[in-house]
Amino acid sequence: MNFEDVLVQVFQPYFYYSIIALAISFVCIKIVVTCCPFMGSKAKSLIYLTPIVAPLFVMFSFPPKIVIQAVSYRLIGSFSIPVSQGPMSFSPFHLIQPPLSQTIVTLVALSTSHILSVTGIICLTGLALGGIYAVTTIVMGDWIASRLLHVINLDSNEYEWLQTEIASISKKLSISTPKVALVEDLRPNAFTMGHGRQTKLVFTIGLLNILDKEEILAVASHELAHVKNHDFFFKTLSNALAAVSFFNPLAYFALFNSQREREMLADENGAKLIQKPDSLAKALTKITKALQNLPGEGRLIRVTSNLLITSPIIHRPQILSGHPKINLRLKNINQLTMPKPKRLKPSKLIVAVMLTCIIIVAGVTTTYALVNLQSGYVTPKIALATSAYVKGVSTDSIGTHIILISSNVPFNQMFGQISSLQNQKLQIISPSNPALLNEPSNFNQNQADIPLQTSIVIPGTNQSSQIAIIYALQNENGTTLIIKY
Amino acid sequence: MIEEKKPGFSQYNIEGKALEAFLGPLESNIMEAIWGSKKTPTTVREIHAALNKTKKIAYTTVMSTMDRLFEKDLLDRKIEKGRGGLYYVYWPKLEKRNFQKSAVRQVLASLIGNFGEAVTSCLVEETNMGEEERKALQEQLSKIKRNKK
Numbered sequence: 001m002n003f004e005d006v007l008v009q010v011f012q013p014y015f016y017y018s019i020i021a022l023a024i025s026f027v028c029i030k031i032v033v034t035c036c037p038f039m040g041s042k043a044k045s046l047i048y049l050t051p052i053v054a055p056l057f058v059m060f061s062f063p064p065k066i067v068i069q070a071v072s073y074r075l076i077g078s079f080s081i082p083v084s085q086g087p088m089s090f091s092p093f094h095l096i097q098p099p100l101s102q103t104i105v106t107l108v109a110l111s112t113s114h115i116l117s118v119t120g121i122i123c124l125t126g127l128a129l130g131g132i133y134a135v136t137t138i139v140m141g142d143w144i145a146s147r148l149l150h151v152i153n154l155d156s157n158e159y160e161w162l163q164t165e166i167a168s169i170s171k172k173l174s175i176s177t178p179k180v181a182l183v184e185d186l187r188p189n190a191f192t193m194g195h196g197r198q199t200k201l202v203f204t205i206g207l208l209n210i211l212d213k214e215e216i217l218a219v220a221s222h223e224l225a226h227v228k229n230h231d232f233f234f235k236t237l238s239n240a241l242a243a244v245s246f247f248n249p250l251a252y253f254a255l256f257n258s259q260r261e262r263e264m265l266a267d268e269n270g271a272k273l274i275q276k277p278d279s280l281a282k283a284l285t286k287i288t289k290a291l292q293n294l295p296g297e298g299r300l301i302r303v304t305s306n307l308l309i310t311s312p313i314i315h316r317p318q319i320l321s322g323h324p325k326i327n328l329r330l331k332n333i334n335q336l337t338m339p340k341p342k343r344l345k346p347s348k349l350i351v352a353v354m355l356t357c358i359i360i361v362a363g364v365t366t367t368y369a370l371v372n373l374q375s376g377y378v379t380p381k382i383a384l385a386t387s388a389y390v391k392g393v394s395t396d397s398i399g400t401h402i403i404l405i406s407s408n409v410p411f412n413q414m415f416g417q418i419s420s421l422q423n424q425k426l427q428i429i430s431p432s433n434p435a436l437l438n439e440p441s442n443f444n445q446n447q448a449d450i451p452l453q454t455s456i457v458i459p460g461t462n463q464s465s466q467i468a469i470i471y472a473l474q475n476e477n478g479t480t481l482i483i484k485y
Numbered sequence: 486m487i488e489e490k491k492p493g494f495s496q497y498n499i500e501g502k503a504l505e506a507f508l509g510p511l512e513s514n515i516m517e518a519i520w521g522s523k524k525t526p527t528t529v530r531e532i533h534a535a536l537n538k539t540k541k542i543a544y545t546t547v548m549s550t551m552d553r554l555f556e557k558d559l560l561d562r563k564i565e566k567g568r569g570g571l572y573y574v575y576w577p578k579l580e581k582r583n584f585q586k587s588a589v590r591q592v593l594a595s596l597i598g599n600f601g602e603a604v605t606s607c608l609v610e611e612t613n614m615g616e617e618e619r620k621a622l623q624e625q626l627s628k629i630k631r632n633k634k
Contacts, residue, residue: 149570150530158545182544184530185570204570205548295566 005115013062015119017367018055019248024363026051026250028356030257035352041265041332045234048258052241052251059244064123067114126244134240141236142194151193151202152182161213166201166220169273173228182208187294188287190219195232210290211283218279222270229269231262260324264332277333284333288326497592507588508559511542511550516559520581526563526574551575559584597626 010016029047033039039047136144145151156163163180170177178192178199188207193200201223208216226232238255245251271277324332497507504513518535519527533547554560558578565574579587597604605626609619 152530152533152544154545155543158543183570184528184572186564186573187571206571294571 008068008115009117009119012065012068012117012119014059014064014123017062018058018123018245020363020367021054021058022051022245022248022250022254024359025054026254027359029254031355031359032352035348035355041261041268042229045258045261045265048254048261049238049241051254052238052245052258055245055248055251056241059123059127064120064127065117066120066124068117068120069114122247123244126246129246130240130243133243134236137236137239138195138233142198142200145193146181146200149183149185149202151200152184153200154180154182159208162216162220165217166224169221169224170227172273173224175224175227178224178227188290190223192223192226192232195230199227199232201227206290206294207287210286214276214279215283215286218270218274218276218283221273222266222280225266225269225273226262229262229265231266234262235259263324264329267329267333268336271333271336277336281330281333284326284329504585509550511546512554512559515547515550515554516577516581516584519560519575519577526565526576528572528574530572532575594629597629601626 029050033044033047154163159180166180167177176197176199178201181193181200181202183202183204185204186206186209188204188210190201190203190207193202201220203216203219207219211219238258242251242255267280271280274280504516507513508516514536515532518532519525522531522535524531529544529548529551532551533542533544536542536547551560555562555575560575561578562573562575564571577584593604605619605623608614608622614622
């Protein structure tokens with residue numbers, strides 16, 4: 001795959017528009033969130049979803065394709081047409097306007113072929129991954145997680161006090177009482193699994209061993225807050241959306257930012273529920289300390305907890321973690337007793353609006369530049385210092401013929417320059433082999449005094465599916481004659 | 486081969502059958518399950534699953550009983566890292582035969598220490614020993630007593 005093919009793949013709208021949409025919206029939202037400290041965790045968690053929703057809209061607007069039309073340009077040559085030669089005919093196509101002054105005619109061969117779209121397959125894989133993940137998690141996520149983590153359901157007489165308290169908090173929250181379960185793991189942690197009536201609150205043995213009753217209850221209320229906030233669906237949806245853009249690292253940043261805000265929200269709600277923010281803070285501190293002295297969880301647990309479990313109470317600190325750092329969580333819990341800033345300072349608002357505008361403009365400009373790059377990266381810039389006319393173009397069993405007329409420059413000299421630019425596919429038929437020239441029947445015969453005539457042939461372009469089309473683009477650089485096959 | 490150690494129990498239940506003479510019913514069931522388990526060492530979850538096949542039992546009950554057996558020095562344990570996380574794995578400190586032998590020896594030593602002659606005559610009566618065997622046993626018991634002093 002050459003550079004040209006890579007560009008063709010990358011510049012498919014479903015691919016690069018989705019990347020740019022995600023990047024612009026992520027940066028804008030980061031600015032807005034930073035400049036709006038009054039924004040609550042719930043609003044932040046929702047707004048952070050925008051960057052990962054954007055690519056989905058792009059893919060609906062520009063559906064990904066498995067096979068794409070690859071267009072490749074090949075520079076054949078360039079000629080300057082002097083004014084003195086006057087108007088000329090481009091029969092039978094009549095696509096080029098007669099040059100009004102000295103015009104540079106650039107010959108470009110434009111070939112199209114159908115190739116497998118790697119980026120289309122990547123995008124479709126993302127959509128499939130997101131869909132499969134969402135369905136699997138909703139239908140059987142809790143079953144898979146139970147099997148993998150060896151979750152043990154508690155009988156009603158086990159940890160009776162805890163089950164009673166959980167039932168009482170659930171009633172307060174108007175949610176159905178979740179089942180309580182255990183995991184043998186000695187690392188302290190707790191999480192929720194499943195949804196609706198299948199929701200389970202799972203505690204590890206390690207957590208029950210190191211926390212006192214009040215702290216265990218604080219952890220339980222944090223988990224119940226997740227249930228109340230429908231975080232199972234939130235996490236499933238956000239993970240599925242991120243899976244659509246699995247090839248874009250920014251999607252993970254947006255995802256984890258959103259999930260961190262969800263944790264903050266559960267901390268706030270949980271601490272309010274038991275009316276003892278201190279207990280939750282103590283529990284989090286104890287768990288963090290205990291985890292520091294224990295080996296990290298295995299890869300399977302990490303993947304399972306990231307994908308199938310809603311919100312383990314704590315995660316090991318890492319860049320791409322759905323959990324905020326412990327100090328931020330403790331700070332957030334402590335702030336519950338303090339009043340929040342209600343008003344946004346005008347200066348901050350102006351900065352936020354300005355930065356957002358700049359980012360959007362920069363993004364749109366970048367997109368525009370990239371689109372132009374796509375169509376113009378091979379625009380020929382080289383003009384040969386030779387004079388020639390394009391007399392006509394035709395196709396036959398050999399290929400596409402471009403008939404050139406030169407008044408004063410020997411062809412061997414001109415073709416010496418053209419040959420250095422052309423593709424291997426092109427054959428130059430010299431005037432010494434006139435039998436191969438295939439002049440269009442209605443070629444303007446009036447210009448009989450033309451001293452020299454030759455032809456360039458692009459072989460193999462006469463198939464029914466490869467109809468040669470000639471068209472011309474005129475711009476300030478001259479005329480570009482494009483032969484599409 | 487597991488070397489012989491003194492199992493930790495303090496009571497002898499005269500009405501208990503087999504291991505239940507030395508241990509509680511659940512404790513002896515757990516010990517039997519551990520000795521009978523093909524996989525050693527074993528986890529609480531596995532023993533819980535094995536016991537649940539015959540009678541429904543709570544996981545936490547099995548967990549706390551195995552913890553008690555560890556404190557009694559009948560089981561040993563270590564932390565292992567597996568796919569379920571970090572968990573305790575347990576194994577018996579004594580093989581079943583050695584445990585029985587060691588338990589009987591402890592009971593006998595206690596009986597002889599407290600009731601010496603009565604134990605000898607009871608044993609003679611119970612087993613219909615000849616004169617020579619009786620003398621040999623007497624000597625053996627005297628030796629045990631001397632060693633104890």
